[in-house]
Amino acid sequence: MIKPKFPILHVGWDELCEIVKDEGILIFIILLPLAYPLLYAMIYNTETQRELPICVVDENMTARSRDLIRRVDATSEVRVAAHCTNMEAAKELMRRREVFGILQIPAEFDLRLWRGQQAVVGLYSDLTSMLYYKVEYLAVINVAQELNRNIKVLEHQTNTTRREEQLARWPIRFEEVKLYNSAGGFAAFLIPPVLMLILQQALCLGVGMSMGRSREHFRGLVIPPSKHYKNTLAIVLGKGLVHFLLFLLMAFYMAICVTRWFGLPQLGHFTDLLGFFVPYLLACTYMAIFYSSFIYRREDCILLFVFMSVPLLFLSGVSWPGAAVPPLWKAVGSIFPSTWGLNAYVRIQGMGASLGDCRQEIMALWVLAAIYFLLSCFVYMTEIRKSVGRSVLN
Amino acid sequence: MSNDSSNPKKSSLSLQQRIRRSGTAIWKIFRRELRAFSRRPIFLMIMFVAPLGFLWMFTSLMQSGLPTKLPAALVDEDDTHVTRQLTRILGAMEETHFVLQTKSFTEARKAMQRGEIYGIFRIPKGTTEAALTQRQPVISFYTNDSYYIAASLLMKDMRKMSEMAGLAMTRETMRARGYRDDQIMGTIQPIVIESHPLGNPHLNYSVVLSNLIVPGLVMLVIMLTTSYSLGNEWKRGRQRKLYNMAGRQTWVAVVGKLLPQTMLYTLIFWLIDLVFYSYLQFPCQCGISRMMLWGVLAVLASQGLGLLLFEAFPGMMRMAMSACSLLGVMQFSLAGFSFPVSAMDRPFQWLSNIFPLHHYFLIYVNQALNGYSISYAWTNVAALVGIALLPWLFSFRLTDAFLNKDYKA
Numbered sequence: 001m002i003k004p005k006f007p008i009l010h011v012g013w014d015e016l017c018e019i020v021k022d023e024g025i026l027i028f029i030i031l032l033p034l035a036y037p038l039l040y041a042m043i044y045n046t047e048t049q050r051e052l053p054i055c056v057v058d059e060n061m062t063a064r065s066r067d068l069i070r071r072v073d074a075t076s077e078v079r080v081a082a083h084c085t086n087m088e089a090a091k092e093l094m095r096r097r098e099v100f101g102i103l104q105i106p107a108e109f110d111l112r113l114w115r116g117q118q119a120v121v122g123l124y125s126d127l128t129s130m131l132y133y134k135v136e137y138l139a140v141i142n143v144a145q146e147l148n149r150n151i152k153v154l155e156h157q158t159n160t161t162r163r164e165e166q167l168a169r170w171p172i173r174f175e176e177v178k179l180y181n182s183a184g185g186f187a188a189f190l191i192p193p194v195l196m197l198i199l200q201q202a203l204c205l206g207v208g209m210s211m212g213r214s215r216e217h218f219r220g221l222v223i224p225p226s227k228h229y230k231n232t233l234a235i236v237l238g239k240g241l242v243h244f245l246l247f248l249l250m251a252f253y254m255a256i257c258v259t260r261w262f263g264l265p266q267l268g269h270f271t272d273l274l275g276f277f278v279p280y281l282l283a284c285t286y287m288a289i290f291y292s293s294f295i296y297r298r299e300d301c302i303l304l305f306v307f308m309s310v311p312l313l314f315l316s317g318v319s320w321p322g323a324a325v326p327p328l329w330k331a332v333g334s335i336f337p338s339t340w341g342l343n344a345y346v347r348i349q350g351m352g353a354s355l356g357d358c359r360q361e362i363m364a365l366w367v368l369a370a371i372y373f374l375l376s377c378f379v380y381m382t383e384i385r386k387s388v389g390r391s392v393l394n
Numbered sequence: 395m396s397n398d399s400s401n402p403k404k405s406s407l408s409l410q411q412r413i414r415r416s417g418t419a420i421w422k423i424f425r426r427e428l429r430a431f432s433r434r435p436i437f438l439m440i441m442f443v444a445p446l447g448f449l450w451m452f453t454s455l456m457q458s459g460l461p462t463k464l465p466a467a468l469v470d471e472d473d474t475h476v477t478r479q480l481t482r483i484l485g486a487m488e489e490t491h492f493v494l495q496t497k498s499f500t501e502a503r504k505a506m507q508r509g510e511i512y513g514i515f516r517i518p519k520g521t522t523e524a525a526l527t528q529r530q531p532v533i534s535f536y537t538n539d540s541y542y543i544a545a546s547l548l549m550k551d552m553r554k555m556s557e558m559a560g561l562a563m564t565r566e567t568m569r570a571r572g573y574r575d576d577q578i579m580g581t582i583q584p585i586v587i588e589s590h591p592l593g594n595p596h597l598n599y600s601v602v603l604s605n606l607i608v609p610g611l612v613m614l615v616i617m618l619t620t621s622y623s624l625g626n627e628w629k630r631g632r633q634r635k636l637y638n639m640a641g642r643q644t645w646v647a648v649v650g651k652l653l654p655q656t657m658l659y660t661l662i663f664w665l666i667d668l669v670f671y672s673y674l675q676f677p678c679q680c681g682i683s684r685m686m687l688w689g690v691l692a693v694l695a696s697q698g699l700g701l702l703l704f705e706a707f708p709g710m711m712r713m714a715m716s717a718c719s720l721l722g723v724m725q726f727s728l729a730g731f732s733f734p735v736s737a738m739d740r741p742f743q744w745l746s747n748i749f750p751l752h753h754y755f756l757i758y759v760n761q762a763l764n765g766y767s768i769s770y771a772w773t774n775v776a777a778l779v780g781i782a783l784l785p786w787l788f789s790f791r792l793t794d795a796f797l798n799k800d801y802k803a
Contacts, residue, residue, distance in 0.1 A: 024712045036720075042739070043727050049737040068585075094592075095760075095770045100736075116580040123589045128759050129734035130599060133591050134546060144585045145557065152564070156581040171563040172525070173532040174556035176549060179506070181539030186733045189542040209712075265540070299629070299711055303440050303622060306719040307614050310607060310726055311451060319732075321512070321544040324461035326454060343509055350540040353507035360508075 010228045011238025018210060019242070024298065025213070029206035029243075033250040036198050040191060041262040047185030049131050053081030054101035055090045060109040068121070068147060072103060077139035100126040101136040113151065131186075180265055180351045188264055192350055193318040193342040195254040200284045200338045201309050203247055207239075207288035208301025215296050221387050222293065223380070229387075232380045236289070236373065243285045251277045255349060267352030275355045276344050279365035283337035286372035293379040316342040340364045416646050423639055423650025427623070431654070437623075440615060441655070445662045448611045449669060456600030463491035464544050466513040466552075467502035470495065474522040480559060484515060489551045506538055513537045513548040525563070533559070543599075593677060593763035601676045605758050606731045608666055609689070610751045613696040614722035616659050620700030621718050624651060625711025628801040633709070637796040644793045645786075652697055659696075663689030671762070679765025688757050691778045695750035698782035705788045708795030725749040753777045 019025050056072075058065050073080040081099050084090040090102045104122035112119040123140050125133040149169045159165040181188040214222045223229040255273055259266050295301050314320050315333030322343070325333070333339040344361035347353040355362060407415070431437055468484065470477050485492060490513070494505055502514045514536040524531035535552040537545040561582045568578045591597050627633040640647035667685045671678035678685060700718055707713035728735065728746040735746045746752045753774035760771040768775065785792075 024716075027716055039724070040727070043724075043742055044733055044738075046737050046739060049734050052734075052736070095764075095766045097770070113580075113584050116577055116584075118580050118584060118586050120586045120588050123587055125589065125591050126759075127591055127594050127602060127763060128756065129730055129736075130602070130732060131734050131737070133589070133597070137550075137587075137589055140587050144587050148582070148584055151584045152581055167528055167530055168564070170530060170560065172556065172560040173530055174553075174560070175532060175534045176553060177534060177536045178539045178545070178549075179536050181542075181545075184539050184542075184545075186542070189540060190733075192540075297629075299622060299625065299715055300436050302712075302715045302719055303436060303618055306618065306723065307440075307444060307611055309723055310611060310614075311448065314452070314455060314607075318541065319543065320456065321461045321464060321541060322509075323463075323465055323512075323544070324456075324458060326457065329451065329455050346540050347507060347509055351507050351538070357504065357507045358509075 007228050007231050007234035008238040008241065011235050012242045014224075014228075015210070015239050015242045018213070019206070019246075022210070022213065025206050025209050028202055028209060029246060032202045032205070033198055033247070034253070036202075037191070037195050037254055037258045038261075040194055041187060041258060041264075044185075044187035044190055045262065047183055047187050049129075049135050050076055051079040052077060052101070052132060052135055053099045054078045054103060054136060055082040055084055055093050055099040056080050057084050057087055057090050057102060057104045059086075059107040060105045062110040064110045064113065065105045068105065068143065069103075071143040071146070072140060075139040075143065077135040094124070094126060097126075097128075100128070100132045103140065116156065180267075187262060188350070190319070191262065191264055192259075192346050193313065193316065195258065196280070196342050196345045197309060197313055197316075197338055199247060199251055199254070199281070200287075200312075200336075200341070201305060202250070203243060203281075203284045204288040204291065204305040205301055207243060207285070208292040208295050208305060209298050211289075211292035212295045212298035212301055216298060218387075220296065221390070222383050223387055225387060225391060230384065232377050232384060235380050235384075236286075236376050239289060240282070240285050240373075240376075243288070244281050247281050247285070248277060251281060255345075259349070265350040268349040269354075272348050272353075272355050276341075276348055276358070276362060276365075279362055279369055280337055280341040280344070282369040283365050283372060284341075286369060286376050287337055289376040290372050290379060293376075293383075312336055312338050313342075315339055318342050318346060334364065335368070337365055337368050340368070415641055416643065419639060419641050419643070419646045420650040420653065423636065423647060424653055426639070427651055427654050430623075430626075437619070441619060441658060444615055445608075445612045445659075446665075448608050449666055452604050452608050453600075453669065453674060456603060459596065459598040459600050460489075461544065461547065462489050464489055464513070464548055465493040465511045466490050466515060466548060467494040467496065467505055467511045468492045469497070469499050469502050469514055469516040471497055471499070471519040472517050472521045473497060476522040476525065477517045480517065483559065483562075484552075484555055487551045487555055489547045490515075506536075511538075512541055512544040513552065515552055593679070593759075593765070602731060602759075602763070605670065605676070605762070606729055606751070606755050607726070609663065609692060609754060609758075610726050610729065612659065612662060612666070613692060613725070613751050613754070614719075616655070616693060616696035617700035617703070617718040617722050618715060619655060620652060620697050621704045621711065621714040623655065624648075624701070624704050625709070625714060625801075627651075628709045628795070628799065629711055631801065633796050633799075644789050644796065647796070648701065648789075648792065652701075656693060656697060659693045660690050663693060676762075678762040680761040685758070685762055688754065688761065688775075688778075691775065691782070692750055692754040694782040695753070695778040698785055699748070699750060701785040702781075702788065705785055705791045705795075708791050709799035709801060711801070721749070725751040728752055729755045731755065747777060748781070750778055750781055753781075 019029060056069050058069060069080060072078060082093055087104060093099045094102060102124040109119045123136060125136050127133060153165050153168050157168050159168055178184050211222055218224055223235060229235055315329055316339045317325050340361040344358040347358055468481055470481060494502060494511060496502055499516060505511050516534045521531040533556060537549045539545040564582050565578050594601060627636050636647050664686050667682055667689060670676045671682045703717045704714040728742060728749055729751045735743055756774045757771050760766045
């Protein structure tokens, strides 16, 4: 086989051959970034909870209470799955997980309304999922507000004209706009950051496994005893180049293919995305190379990197609001490219921000890339020294 | 935990002798395993430092419970004394903190794209005029739903405020006409919704989230270390030696090998329970000892799943570990707290049943959060026991691996 002459290309070529030959590395570098996003997108593909079964305890039994129930049933969020005569029966259904909420209409509901007093309707929510409370509350509050307007206009205030009636209904109109995720769906919120996290984790696992393999092959050293592996810069650049280019492809596969297939927000311009991916992937690659130097066996990298995924997602401030993350954990998070990368990607791709809008994140990524690059150089420098020492001994 | 009783060859020995022999073998393997731990720093780090680190991290990360004072912008294009009064009302909202007050919507939108704010409340030009002349002003709010939790909280807050602003206007009119306050409330808000989130009245998400994430991470670590420590025998070519030490009984080898981990992780689970329910006073209606019991079951089930995956790829440590990590990370999604399982497509609803975390979480909600009788969650308890025992059915694959399989990279 013809081997390239430049040390950088030689190292890169070796790395590429090693990746292709080793099915363990292939799984992490090719299969994981290709397949895992699809799996995740499919889990959250339904976007939101619809027609959640709830149970109604109607102690009032009047036309008005039935009207309320019909309106609640008609919302897309919940469906009235059962009518119970008392709370005990309803609670029993809840315990058996047949319904996930109870709407209780008190006996004096209609009477109080006719008297012009306030009537309290109880909503009991199950907390098995945090979405249950949200959809139930939203459905019931919307119906109640609509009914309130009707009662106010039709029963209490004498309005002479249609316009006056409209005004009484809505003294102030308000409109709510969900920006960048108009359906308020879960996939559009969670998948974009997860895509970026998968890139970083796959890189760490792939590089880690290849390092572990080298150490097993070359008796604890990460570089083969070859004349091409004498120049630190060539090794670090060559190894980095292969992973960087491979993952640049993967990044665009995620940003274009996965995003399009699952209808995720896609507002980023190509140049902005490129301007983000380059520092992000460089930072991830060299972080992977640096941390992998602590790995002495192939399988250790799985132990070390896999469980970090979930904490990293939290530290990034995407799932748990960043404004509520304490300073200590912000500092810990800032040493990982994912913390900056997840936010920058969400903004560029999901919100149409330009590179300038993400200046802070992009700068941080370049700084991280530089730091991890230097650390990687340091690692390889000591490794070369070790290997020279060993060959002298031999 | 595997439990292979199908070993009729030693029928010449009495039952007592056989038990004693297996017990000695387990004890020998147990001590051998402890020695192996002490030689592998990475192993110790993953088993001790990681779970305790998560415990510390997640409890301090979500210390404040429900996030409050989320940054938002207020765009007051009108800027009159009326709108300023409105902005003062808005400033009193619990979850919203206006960090930016401006006259330009573009400026606020740019701040949102820079990630500085999660929402914008906008009072358009002419609001005061329209309100004074009874021409129905329109106010609007924008939330950034790329950040789901923050957006949901802000949306709820802003909606409430907008609704209240409208009601306040009617209230002023009615007061002027001489109505009493209770009459006014009966008119402008006749139906009041009183919401009761069961078991967690303050909607403190950190309570439920910590109870999902921290045990879940420990369960992921359990699955990984189970296949790692077993696979290591093959990697170092000592599987046959282990098998002989166990008196050629697969179950003895597995029990001896995994027992130290079972004990260690049980202690970690108990420590988590103590920190959650005793130190941090998270709601626990069933009593802490009950949760400790379910913790033991969760440890056993996670080891069971790890073992099962190892049996699926006997001797292939890396494949088994890859499968463990794939499923172990997915279990957080399929536990169904953030996004409910009932909203997922059918295949995922079925799939969620193989995850110990899913069952453990439902047991937690049933027991600690709601204080129901365990009879309502017996299917989940049964599932955990089932997952723990399932590897026993396939132990023949492990026996085969002990005898015939070598390490495959």
